[in-house]
Amino acid sequence: MSTETLEFQAEARQLLELMVHSIYSNKDIFLRELISNASDALDKRRLAGLKDDGLKADDLHIRIEADKEARTLTVRDNGIGMTRDEVVGLIGTIARSGTAETLRRLKENKESAELIGQFGVGFYSVFMVADKVTLLTRKAGEPTGVRWESEGDGTYTVETVEDVEDVPEGTSIRVHLRPADEEDALYDYTDEAKIREIVKRYSDFISFPVRMGGSTLNSMKALWARPRSEVSEEEYREFYRHISHDWTDPLDIIQMRAEGTFEYEALLFLPSRAPHDLYQRDARHGLQLYVKRVFILDDSRELLPDYLRFVKGVVDAADLSLNISREILQQDRHIQLIRRRLAKKILASIKDLMSKDAEKYRTFWREFGPAVKEGLLDRTEDHKAILDIASFASTAGEEPTTLADYLARMPEGQDKIYFMTGDSRAQIENSPHMEAFRAKGYEVLLLTDPVDEIWVEAVRDYEGKELQSITRGAVDLPSEEEPSPEEAGEYAAVLTWLNETLDDVKEVRLTTRLTTSPACLVSDTDGITPALEKMYKAMGQEIPSVKRILELNPKHPLVSAVRTAHDKRPDDPELKGTAELLYGTALLAEGGDLADPARFAALLADRLSKTV
Numbered sequence: 001m002s003t004e005t006l007e008f009q010a011e012a013r014q015l016l017e018l019m020v021h022s023i024y025s026n027k028d029i030f031l032r033e034l035i036s037n038a039s040d041a042l043d044k045r046r047l048a049g050l051k052d053d054g055l056k057a058d059d060l061h062i063r064i065e066a067d068k069e070a071r072t073l074t075v076r077d078n079g080i081g082m083t084r085d086e087v088v089g090l091i092g093t094i095a096r097s098g099t100a101e102t103l104r105r106l107k108e109n110k111e112s113a114e115l116i117g118q119f120g121v122g123f124y125s126v127f128m129v130a131d132k133v134t135l136l137t138r139k140a141g142e143p144t145g146v147r148w149e150s151e152g153d154g155t156y157t158v159e160t161v162e163d164v165e166d167v168p169e170g171t172s173i174r175v176h177l178r179p180a181d182e183e184d185a186l187y188d189y190t191d192e193a194k195i196r197e198i199v200k201r202y203s204d205f206i207s208f209p210v211r212m213g214g215s216t217l218n219s220m221k222a223l224w225a226r227p228r229s230e231v232s233e234e235e236y237r238e239f240y241r242h243i244s245h246d247w248t249d250p251l252d253i254i255q256m257r258a259e260g261t262f263e264y265e266a267l268l269f270l271p272s273r274a275p276h277d278l279y280q281r282d283a284r285h286g287l288q289l290y291v292k293r294v295f296i297l298d299d300s301r302e303l304l305p306d307y308l309r310f311v312k313g314v315v316d317a318a319d320l321s322l323n324i325s326r327e328i329l330q331q332d333r334h335i336q337l338i339r340r341r342l343a344k345k346i347l348a349s350i351k352d353l354m355s356k357d358a359e360k361y362r363t364f365w366r367e368f369g370p371a372v373k374e375g376l377l378d379r380t381e382d383h384k385a386i387l388d389i390a391s392f393a394s395t396a397g398e399e400p401t402t403l404a405d406y407l408a409r410m411p412e413g414q415d416k417i418y419f420m421t422g423d424s425r426a427q428i429e430n431s432p433h434m435e436a437f438r439a440k441g442y443e444v445l446l447l448t449d450p451v452d453e454i455w456v457e458a459v460r461d462y463e464g465k466e467l468q469s470i471t472r473g474a475v476d477l478p479s480e481e482e483p484s485p486e487e488a489g490e491y492a493a494v495l496t497w498l499n500e501t502l503d504d505v506k507e508v509r510l511t512t513r514l515t516t517s518p519a520c521l522v523s524d525t526d527g528i529t530p531a532l533e534k535m536y537k538a539m540g541q542e543i544p545s546v547k548r549i550l551e552l553n554p555k556h557p558l559v560s561a562v563r564t565a566h567d568k569r570p571d572d573p574e575l576k577g578t579a580e581l582l583y584g585t586a587l588l589a590e591g592g593d594l595a596d597p598a599r600f601a602a603l604l605a606d607r608l609s610k611t612v
Contacts, residue, residue: 003159006088012124013154019127020152027185030129031195032202033122034075034173036242038062039206041079041171043295045140048080055140057169064199064212066190071177073189077208078170081139084146084160091123091135091148091156122245127152129189132176138167205239207293222293224267224314228255240269243288244312248272251360254313254349258341262334266342268313270350272360274367278310285309290316291324302329305343305382307375310368315342340381347385354389354402365391365400369449376455387462393425393446395438401445403462409443416468419445421452421531427591432517433470439515444470453532471590473525474511483510487554494566495552501579504547504595511551518556519586521548530592550583558582577603 008016042060049056057078065074082090126133131151138145138161145167150156161167180188187194192212199210199217209216223231223239240250250269257265268287277283286299286309293316303315315338321328329335354361365372375386391400396409406417418437422428428446437444447456461467483491491510498508506524514520523529528536528546536543552559562578569575584600587593594600 003157005155005157007155015124016127016152016154019124027125027128028187028198029122029202030125030175031073031075031189031198033125034175035062035199035203035206035210037123038075038077038079038171039203039208041077041081042208043298044080045078045170046295048140052141057140060208062206062208062210064195064210064217066192066195066212068190071179071190072174073177073195074172074174076170076172078168079140081142081170082137082146083139083142084158086139087135087137087146087148087158126173126175129177129186130175131178134174134176135171136161136167136174137171138164138169140169202238203242205235205242207295222290222316224255224265224316225293236269239267240312243314244269244271246271246273246275246312250312251364252349252353254345256342256345258338262337263318264315264338266313266315266338266345268311268342268346270346270353270364271310271312272363272367274310274371278368278371287311288314289329290314291320292316292318296320296324297326297329300326300329302326302335303339303342304346305339305375305378305380307372307378307386308343308346310371311346343382344385347382347389350389351385362391362400365389370451373449373451373455376459377451383459384462387459392419393448394443395429395434395446396443406443406445407463407465410465411442414442416466417445417462418442418468418470419447419456420470421447421456421529423531423591424448431471432514432520432586432589433522435515435517436513437470450535453529453535457532469523469529470513471521471529472523472527483512483554491552491554491563493570494563497566497570498550498579501576502550502583504583505550506547508550508552510554513551514553514556516556517553517586517589518558519550519552519582521586521590521592522551523548550586552582577606581607 007013039062042062045055045057046060060078063076065076066072067074133150133152135148136145137148143164145161145164146158147161147167148156148158175189177189178186180186189195195212196217203210204218205221205223206218207220207222209220210218223235236253237249240253241247249272251272252270254268254270255266256268266287275283284299285306286297286301287303288295289297289300289303300315301309304311317334317338319334320332324332350361350364353364369391372386373390375382387403389402391402394401394406396406403417420428420431420433422431425446425448428434428444428448434444447453456467456469459467487510495508495510499505502508505521511520523546527548528543530546530548533543533546554560559582562575562582565572565578566575580600581603584594584603
């Protein structure tokens with residue numbers, strides 16, 4: 001195939017322009033990114049060699065070559081390499097979601113380059129220091145190579161190289177460096193001391209030798225195998241950045257070692273910021289899996305339950321086969337044991353964070369709380385541990401509360417944990433359902449995450465105290481007075497009529513849960529809530545509509561007026577419209593949707609016109 005000149009994809013071109021005209025203060029990271037990419041290619045080559053002897057390679061390594069006279073810096077690896085299509089696909093485009101968000105954040109963070117690499121676009125950082133970049137690559141086992149070249153001007157050339165002698169298996173990237181300008185933080189990257197400094201700082205833990213001249217620049221020591229006392233916080237942070245492509249510092253570092261019949265080591269990190277694809281079904285999550293220091297899988301989801309998918313890190317198992325597949329991982333009892341132990345350790349670490357650093361805990365829960373609560377949907381032994389670390393908005397104050405703190409504040413005689421789900425705090429606090437609880441000073445948890453609608457169906461109690469929705473069933477507050485027999489008798493006729501008139505409700509009854517509102521709608525104790533019904537339908541699950549219960553406040557003037565009117569004019573046709581308005585206002589008060597808004601508006605306009 002002849003040489004082609006192609007244009008970068010629009011987003012890639014914008015990113016390229018940011019790099020070419022970069023004012024980032026830390027341009028050293030371009031070498032970190034090239035070494036990181038080379039390390040990934042070597043991991044893939046080693047893994048491919050385990051499956052196919054023809055792809056095995058001896059002495060996997062990275063080599064750096066500097067030429068002061070030509071002002072070039074070359075980074076070579078004998079890794080997996082790339083085909084022509086892969087070069088165009090991986091470098092000419094950014095085929096990952098969230099690209100627009102990446103660009104926006106890069107533009108807004110001009111004082112640091114910490115975002116570079118987060119979305120797999122680290123290669124472009126080379127244009128912070130380069131006038132031209134030449135890439136030569138040959139996929140392991142392929143008969144031809146590829147030459148790619150660009151000056152960062154929005155276009156690139158790509159050609160097939162037939163002579164394999166010119167292109168060994170693997171990849172080499174030659175950077176034609178701009179003149180050094182230390183005022184612009186553009187150093188002489190052909191200087192051996194500078195190269196050594198960068199490799200030591202960012203890539204010392206890379207598990208392959210990084211060579212220059214006759215020496216190896218990195219220690220290649222696996223951080224997870226070293227005692228915590230021998231590793232600096234900076235080394236841990238750099239390792240986290242390397243495996244996560246998140247250039248913010250982690251909230252917590254979790255290290256563990258298991259010995260005995262099944263040995264493994266783990267080094268885990270709690271991120272400080274949720275990734276943009278945390279809730280995307282096809283996003284890549286999972287820990288890196290090693291066996292006896294040999295990289296096996298990059299995103300092993302089997303090592304953690306899905307609700308902890310945001311945790312980054314590595315697990316190094318001593319007793320697994322190097323040829324283990326994803327299918328085997330799903331069934332392996334040792335992996336299941338690791339999974340349970342890691343989850344238990346992570347949850348315990350988060351609980352420790354609550355007491356040791358409240359601010360870090362609040363950051364964690366704000367970023368990852370909804371994901372963690374997904375664990376309450378599974379049939380696991382983790383429910384109690386998850387509830388122990390959970391925080392919820394509450395009527396007790398502006399700051400979220402734990403369930404343990406809720407229990408500590410419960411007044412004598414209260415035997416349930418009260419909650420209400422809804423779209424927002426304001427909507428819940430203004431709901432008629434809150435009136436009796438507010439009047440009596442009882443605390444109510446305000447659950448506004450979509451997952452809250454589902455997990456409350458699965459979790460029935462905490463520390464022996466039942467979780468009770470205040471929108472379901474009859475209110476059973478301590479010392480609650482039921483409607484008097486006199487009231488029940490006075491309202492018997494109108495209640496019978498309302499039950500016959502309102503087709504959209506299951507039952508109409510009196511309540512003492514209201515203090516200022518005329519009416520509210522509640523679900524049966526075991527009934528489905530409207531929000532959950534709507535959620536199921538949005539997911540394509542057809543479920544029959546559930547009728548709810550209309551509860552009336554017998555002490556409200558409107559309700560007593562309806563009773564009086566019905567007693568005097570039971571056959572008055574306008575009473576049906578009044579009943580519909582009573583039901584409609586209760587539906588609107590909880591944020592519900594009217595089945596026929598036009599009819600409701602017409603009825604309301606008619607009633608208002610008679611009062612003016």
